[in-house]
Amino acid sequence: MYHLKKFNVTSGKYRKLFSSVAKVIDVSTDDKTNITRVYLQRPPVNSLNSHLLTEISYIMDDLEKTKCKGLVLTSNIVNIFSAGLDLTEFYKTDIQKLSNFWTTLQNTWLKLYTATFPTVALINGHSPAAGCLLALSCDYRIMLSPHYTIGFNEAKIGIPAPFWFIEVMQSIIGSRKTELSVLTGQMYKTDEALAIGLIDETAINLTEAESKVNSFFKNIIAFPGKSRSLMKKDCRDHIVQKFLLKKDEERELVIEFIMNPKTQKNIELYFKALQNKV
């Protein structure tokens, strides 16, 4: 059974929360503000496997319990925010493992998307597919420029982006831009992402990004009561309700689609292309 331990690691500002043995995330909370930074750190590319998703899920539970004032989701891996789902979870797997993996993804996403506290993605590296979803599920996005990319590239692998990935993107950039984006598997550079509204701000380095994160929280932290979280719920509820209604059916469709030998072949070819790139 997993338990999150908290203890002060310095005499001052930050306390650290340690997760399980293999630390695929690092978590630190500012004592003064009660804002928590969660750093993804699963080498080489922060691909989201069951373990990493479960860790994120536990942290989300803990942050809700401890009345967190804000979450910053970012990465400790140079040049990578997250490479999206770990494709090894899809390749040469079995139905039970795949079913468990998909359930973990669904449940973890729901916790992030419906977090009652404000959430910011500090996108300090490439962010394809489910990496992009993680960022889009936060309330605000600040991305380092100029050379990182973000978007739903699933079409290029030969697997459709799930309906809720698409709906989250639609809610941010609108239907037409989303359709163009997902059907072409478009990956956007930082400035392009800003131009279409996929991210909210850019930053030229981490210092500037952190200062923009702080401004975001400063602007909202003084708001009294729960009005912000109630309105966030209202803004997102249509997607959440549809997701809850369809999540079991979707899991079955995903299993059928991924276990299909043609899909397996596409994933294999994609892996080879990734490994052979110069």
Ligand SMILES: CC/C=C\C/C=C\C/C=C\CC/C=C/CC(=O)SCCNC(=O)CCNC(=O)[C@H](O)C(C)(C)COP(=O)(O)OP(=O)(O)OC[C@H]1O[C@@H](n2cnc3c(N)ncnc32)[C@H](O)[C@@H]1OP(=O)(O)O
């Ligand atoms: C009718 C149907 C109805 C319903 C069906 C509904 C749904 C369909 C079913 C399922 C939907 C599934 C949705 C999936 C969403 C996803 O997230 S899929 C994952 C997509 N991710 C990617 O495509 C990212 C690929 N990676 C990259 O582009 C680059 O690696 C990246 C830019 C992130 C970093 O580049 P770089 O720093 O140069 O690193 P490398 O490319 O050299 O990679 C290092 C090693 O990491 C391995 N790797 C990279 N990405 C992944 C990954 N996502 N999973 C597993 N492994 C990955 C890469 O192979 C290298 O390994 P090596 O060192 O060569 O062994």
